Amino acid sequence: MTYIAKPKFHHPGLKKNELGYTHRDYEGKISTLCAGCGHDSITASIIEACYELSIEPHRVAKISGIGCSSKTPDYFLGNSHGFNSVHGRMPSVLTGANLANRDLIYLGVSGDGDSASIGFGQFAHSIRRGVNMTYIVENNGVYGLTKGQFSATADRGSKSKKGVTNTDNAIDLVAIALQLGATFVARSFSGDKSQLVPLIAAAIGHKGASFIDVISPCIAFNNHAGSTKSFDYVREHNDAVNRLDVLVGRDPIAVDYAPGTVQVVEQHDGSKIALRKIDADYDPHDRLGAQTFLAKHAAKGQIVTGLLYVDPDAEDLHAHLNTVETPLNALEADTLCPGSAVLDKINASLR
Amino acid sequence: MSDKKPISSVNDFVVRFANVNGSGSASANEMFARAILRHGVPVSPRNIFPSNIQGLPTWYEVRVTEDGHLGARGGVDLMVAMNPQTWDKDVAGIEPGGYLFYDSTKPMPSTKFRDDITVIGVPLTAITNSTYTDPRQRQLFKNIIYLGALSALLEMDPKLIEQLIGEQYKGKEKLLSSNVHALHLGRDWALQNLKCPIGLRVKKSDKVGDRIFIEGNSAAALGAVYGGATICAWYPITPSSSVAEAFTSHCKKYRHDPETGKAKYAIVQGEDELASIGIVIGASWNGARAFTATSGPGISLMTEFIGLSYFAEIPAVIMNIQRAGPSTGMPTRTQQCDIIACAYASHGDTKHVLLFPEDPAEAFEFAAAAFDLAERLQTTIFLMLDLDIGMNHRLCRPLKWDDARQYDRGKVMTAEMLEEGRDFGRYLDVDGDGIPYRTYPGTHPTKGSFFTRGTSRDRYARYSEEGTVYADNMQRLVRKFETAQDLVPRPLQANAERPTKYGVIYFGSTSPAMDEAIGLLEARGHQLDRLRIRAFPFHSSVASFLAEHDFVYVVEQNRDSQLRQLIVNENGIDPVRLVPIVHYDGTPITARYIAKAIGDHQDHLKVTPLRKAVS
Ligand SMILES: Cc1ncc(C[n+]2csc(CCOP(=O)(O)OP(=O)(O)O)c2C)c(N)n1
Numbered sequence: 001m002t003y004i005a006k007p008k009f010h011h012p013g014l015k016k017n018e019l020g021y022t023h024r025d026y027e028g029k030i031s032t033l034c035a036g037c038g039h040d041s042i043t044a045s046i047i048e049a050c051y052e053l054s055i056e057p058h059r060v061a062k063i064s065g066i067g068c069s070s071k072t073p074d075y076f077l078g079n080s081h082g083f084n085s086v087h088g089r090m091p092s093v094l095t096g097a098n099l100a101n102r103d104l105i106y107l108g109v110s111g112d113g114d115s116a117s118i119g120f121g122q123f124a125h126s127i128r129r130g131v132n133m134t135y136i137v138e139n140n141g142v143y144g145l146t147k148g149q150f151s152a153t154a155d156r157g158s159k160s161k162k163g164v165t166n167t168d169n170a171i172d173l174v175a176i177a178l179q180l181g182a183t184f185v186a187r188s189f190s191g192d193k194s195q196l197v198p199l200i201a202a203a204i205g206h207k208g209a210s211f212i213d214v215i216s217p218c219i220a221f222n223n224h225a226g227s228t229k230s231f232d233y234v235r236e237h238n239d240a241v242n243r244l245d246v247l248v249g250r251d252p253i254a255v256d257y258a259p260g261t262v263q264v265v266e267q268h269d270g271s272k273i274a275l276r277k278i279d280a281d282y283d284p285h286d287r288l289g290a291q292t293f294l295a296k297h298a299a300k301g302q303i304v305t306g307l308l309y310v311d312p313d314a315e316d317l318h319a320h321l322n323t324v325e326t327p328l329n330a331l332e333a334d335t336l337c338p339g340s341a342v343l344d345k346i347n348a349s350l351r
Numbered sequence: 352m353s354d355k356k357p358i359s360s361v362n363d364f365v366v367r368f369a370n371v372n373g374s375g376s377a378s379a380n381e382m383f384a385r386a387i388l389r390h391g392v393p394v395s396p397r398n399i400f401p402s403n404i405q406g407l408p409t410w411y412e413v414r415v416t417e418d419g420h421l422g423a424r425g426g427v428d429l430m431v432a433m434n435p436q437t438w439d440k441d442v443a444g445i446e447p448g449g450y451l452f453y454d455s456t457k458p459m460p461s462t463k464f465r466d467d468i469t470v471i472g473v474p475l476t477a478i479t480n481s482t483y484t485d486p487r488q489r490q491l492f493k494n495i496i497y498l499g500a501l502s503a504l505l506e507m508d509p510k511l512i513e514q515l516i517g518e519q520y521k522g523k524e525k526l527l528s529s530n531v532h533a534l535h536l537g538r539d540w541a542l543q544n545l546k547c548p549i550g551l552r553v554k555k556s557d558k559v560g561d562r563i564f565i566e567g568n569s570a571a572a573l574g575a576v577y578g579g580a581t582i583c584a585w586y587p588i589t590p591s592s593s594v595a596e597a598f599t600s601h602c603k604k605y606r607h608d609p610e611t612g613k614a615k616y617a618i619v620q621g622e623d624e625l626a627s628i629g630i631v632i633g634a635s636w637n638g639a640r641a642f643t644a645t646s647g648p649g650i651s652l653m654t655e656f657i658g659l660s661y662f663a664e665i666p667a668v669i670m671n672i673q674r675a676g677p678s679t680g681m682p683t684r685t686q687q688c689d690i691i692a693c694a695y696a697s698h699g700d701t702k703h704v705l706l707f708p709e710d711p712a713e714a715f716e717f718a719a720a721a722f723d724l725a726e727r728l729q730t731t732i733f734l735m736l737d738l739d740i741g742m743n744h745r746l747c748r749p750l751k752w753d754d755a756r757q758y759d760r761g762k763v764m765t766a767e768m769l770e771e772g773r774d775f776g777r778y779l780d781v782d783g784d785g786i787p788y789r790t791y792p793g794t795h796p797t798k799g800s801f802f803t804r805g806t807s808r809d810r811y812a813r814y815s816e817e818g819t820v821y822a823d824n825m826q827r828l829v830r831k832f833e834t835a836q837d838l839v840p841r842p843l844q845a846n847a848e849r850p851t852k853y854g855v856i857y858f859g860s861t862s863p864a865m866d867e868a869i870g871l872l873e874a875r876g877h878q879l880d881r882l883r884i885r886a887f888p889f890h891s892s893v894a895s896f897l898a899e900h901d902f903v904y905v906v907e908q909n910r911d912s913q914l915r916q917l918i919v920n921e922n923g924i925d926p927v928r929l930v931p932i933v934h935y936d937g938t939p940i941t942a943r944y945i946a947k948a949i950g951d952h953q954d955h956l957k958v959t960p961l962r963k964a965v966s
C-alpha cells in the first residue's frame with residue numbers, strides 16, 4: 001500500500017493563523033512522489049498560501065486529473081474534499097462542482113500532459129468560461145507518471161533523458177490563457193517559493209479564471225543538460241517582471257516601498273496585491289502588452305515569471321449565467337419544483 | 352392494372368405529406384394533425400426528415416385513429432405529394448384504392464399516375480401566384496392553401512382550424528387574418544371544383560379525452576425541472592438537442608427568483624460530450640442534481656466518465672435519445688440500438704441502470720425519478736428515449752405531480768451526523784444494501800472529508816491496490832446493483848385472454864405498436880402474454896415470466912436484438928427460448944410488422960391450426 005498517514009501530533013508552540021489553525025492543518029498525506037520532485041515544492045507553496053490566507057481548509061475543493069502532478073491534492077489540505085478525476089478532464093469536473101456550490105474555493109491541479117495534450121480543450125474552455133478557480137499546471141515538459149515521454153509543453157530542440165531531440169513546437173499555456181481571456185495569469189517556478197506563495201494567494205482571492213503555470217522540474221526524467229525544464233535551466237533563464245505581496249482585506253496597507261515601484265491591485269474579495277515592479281515598464285493590466293512581452297522573451301529563450309496579467313474587476317461564470325446567490329446544491333423541492341397547479345396549466349396548454 | 356374501389360373510411364386512415372426540407376410546411380402539417388385532434392379524434396403523427404437543413408425530402412405522416420392506436424401503421428391512404436423529387440416513390444407507396452393529392456398547375460403525363468388510386472389535382476401554384484407576389488409568402492401560404500383544400504376533402508370543420516390559427520398567431524392580427532384567408536382560398540376552391548368529401552372523412556368524436564399532445568423530449572425536460580435538476584450540460588446532437596432546448600425554456604419560465612430575477616439553474620453548452628458529462632459529475636459530486644442529454648455518438652465519448660461515475664459512485668443522469676447507429680449511422684432515424692452500449696458502458700466490469708419510458712408521460716415520470724435514483728444509488732442513470740418518442744408529438748395521459756413529494760437525496764452524512772460520532776467510511780456498506788454514505792464537500796471542518804478517485808481504494812477511501820480490497824469493493828457494487836432492482840420501475844405484465852405458453856417482451860417506444868399487434872395476432876388466433884420491461888436491472892418478475900413460457904418473443908428496434916442479449920446474459924436463460932423480432936430500417940416498428948413476424952413464427956411452430964390471413 002502506498003498510503004501513508006501523517007502523524008497527527010501538533011507541537012503546542014506551532015504558530016497559528018487568524019483562524020487559529022497551524023501549518024499542520026493545511027497539510028495532507030505524506031507525498032509518494034520522487035524525492036526532489038518540483039511538484040512537492042508546489043504542494044508546500046499551496047499549504048503556505050492557504051495558511052497565510054487563513055482559509056478554512058474544508059471550504060476548499062481540490063480537483064485534479066491524472067499524473068504525478070494530479071496526485072498532489074492528496075498531499076495538502078487533508079480536511080478538504082479532493083477529486084482525482086480522469087486524465088485531462090479536471091476542468092469540466094471543476095466547472096460542474098463550481099456551478100453546484102459557488103461558496104467553496106476551487107483549486108484545480110493539473111500537469112502539462114494533462115492540460116496541454118489530452119485536456120487541452122477542457123483547459124481552454126474552462127478558462128474562456130471564466131470559472132472562478134485557481135488552475136495550477138505543474139509543468140515539467142514530460143509525462144512523469146508514464147515515465148518520461150515528451151509533453152506538448154516541451155520546447156522544440158530540447159532533449160529527452162535518452163538524448164532524443166524534440167522536433168515539435170511547444171504549447172505555451174500562459175500565452176494561450178491570455179488569449180482565451182483568463183483574468184489572472186501568472187508563471188512561476190517551483191523552486192521560487194517566495195514568488196509562488198503570494199501568486200497562489202492572489203489567485204485564490206481572484207474572482208474569475210486564475211491560471212498559474214508553474215515550471216516544476218521532474219527529477220526522474222527531465223532534469224538533465226539539454227532540458228529547458230530543469231532546475232538549472234530555469235534558474236539561469238528566469239526573468240521576473242514583478243514580485244508581490246498579498247494583503248488580506250483587513251490588514252492596513254503599509255507600503256514601505258519607494259513610490260512608483262509598487263502598484264496596489266485591489267480584488268473583489270477585499271484582498272490587495274502589492275506588486276513590486278522589477279521591470280519598470282511592465283504593465284500587468286495590459287493583456288496585449290503581456291502577450292507581446294511574453295512572445296519577445298520566449299524568442300530569446302527567457303522564461304518570464306511573475307503576475308503577467310490581472311483584471312481586478314473580472315466576472316465569473318456565475319455572473320455570466322446570472323445564477324442565484326444561494327448555492328444551487330442547497331435548493332430543495334419547495335423552491336425548485338413548480339408544483340402540480342402549474343403542471344395542470346401546462347397540461348391544459350397541450351390539448 | 353385494374354381499378355380498385357376507393358378506400359372509404361371515417362376517422363381511420365393515414366395521410367402522408369411529402370415536402371421539401373425548408374419549405375415551411377411543418378407548421379401547416381402539424382396544424383392538420385392538431386385540427387383532427389380538436390375533432391376529438393386521436394392522431395399519431397411522425398416526422399420523417401433527412402439529416403440536412405434544406406432541399407432534401409421530408410415527410411410528415413398523420414395516422415388518424417379513432418381506436419387510438421399510437422404506433423405507426425404502415426401504408427398511406429392519402430398522399431399529399433408536394434415534392435417532385437420523390438414523386439415516383441410517393442405514388443408507389445399509396446395503398447390500392449387510396450388517394451393522391453397534388454399541385455396540378457403543370458400538367459403531368461398519365462404515366463405518372465396509377466389506375467387504382469383516386470387522383471385529386473389542385474392548381475396550388477396558380478392559386479398562390481395569382482394571390483401573392485412575395486416569393487416567401489407564396490411558399491408559406493401554399494401550405495395553408497392545401498390545408499384548406501384538405502379540410503374540404505376530408506369534411507373537417509374549418510372553425511376548428513381557424514381556432515388553431517388564432518392560438519398560433521395570438522396578438523399578431525395581420526398574420527392571423529392572412530392565414531385564415533389562405534385557408535379559405537384552398538377550401539373554397541376545393542368545394543367549388545372537386546367532389547367533396549372523398550371516401551376518407553373526419554367526423555367529430557370524443558376519443559381524445561383529457562389526454563395531452565406533447566413530444567417526449569419536452570416531457571423529459573419538464574421531468575428534469577420537476578425532479579429538481581439545477582444543472583444541465585450538453586452538446587448539440589440530433590435527436591437530443593431539443594431536450595436541452597426545452598429544459599432552457601421551461602427553466603426560463605419556472606426557475607427565476609421573482610425578487611432578484613436570478614436563475615435557479617445553470618445551463619452550459621459544453622465544448623463536447625466529454626465536458627458535458629464531466630460537468631454533470633462534478634456538479635453531482637458537489638450535491639446538485641445535474642444531467643446531460645445526448646445520443647449514441649455522445650454516449651461513445653462519455654464512456655470513460657461513465658466508468659468513473661460507476662466506480663467512484665457519483666450520481667449522474669444521462670438522457671440518451673437513440674438514433675440509428677453505429678457511428679454517425681442515420682442521424683435522423685429512430686432505433687433502440689444503444690442498449691448494450693449503455694448497460695455496460697466503459698471498460699472493466701460495469702453495469703448501469705437504464706430506464707425505458709414508453710411515451711411522453713413516462714418520459715416525464717422517469718426523468719424526475721432518475722434524479723432520485725441517481726442520488727439514492729450514487730451512479731449513472733440512463734433515461735433511454737429514442738427519436739420516435741423524443742421528436743414526435745404523442746397523445747398521452749396528462750402529466751401528474753404529487754406536491755407532497757420530496758426529493759430522495761440518498762445517503763448523505765451531514766455535519767450533525769458526523770458530530771454525533773457516526774463512523775464515516777466513504778465506501779462502507781453500513782446498511783448491507785451496497786450503498787455507502789457520502790458527504791458533500793465543505794460539510795465539516797475536521798470530519799467527513801475524503802478523496803474521490805477512479806483508482807481502487809479501501810472502504811475509507813484510501814488508495815489501495817490490494818486485491819482483496821478491490822474485490823470487496825467490486826462485490827459491494829454488485830450488491831448495490833441488486834438493490835437497484837427493487838427501486839427502478841417494475842415491468843408491467845398483461846396476460847392473454849386464454850392461458851398460453853407463449854410470451855412477448857418489449858419496451859419503450861415499441862409499446863403502442865405492440866399493443867395494437869396483440870389485437871391483430873388474436874385475430875389470427877394467437878394468444879400471447881405480454882411483459883413490458885421498464886428498466887434494467889431486470890426485476891425478478893422477468894425471470895418468472897421467462898420460466899412460465901416455452902417461447903418468448905423479444906421485440907426491438909435494432910439488428911442484433913440487444914435487449915434479448917441482455918436478458919440472456921443477466922438471466923442465464925437458454926437463448927433458443929428467446930425469439931428475436933427485430934426491425935431496424937430507421938422507421939418506427941409497426942403493428943403490422945410485429946404481427947406478421949410473430950404470427951409467421953407461431954404458424955411455423957404450428958401452435959394453432961393454420962388459418963388464412965385475413966387481409
Ligand atoms: C485516457 C488515459 N490515457 C493515458 C493515461 C496514462 N497517463 C497517466 S498520467 C499521464 C501523463 C501525465 O503527465 P503530466 O500530466 O504532465 O503529469 P506528470 O506526471 O508529469 O506530473 C498519462 C499519459 C491515462 N491515465 N488515461
Ligand code: SF4
Pocket residue numbers: 032033034036037038039068069140144145217218219220221
Ligand atoms: S516522475 Fe518526475 S514528476 Fe513524477 S514524481 Fe518523479 S520527479 Fe515528480
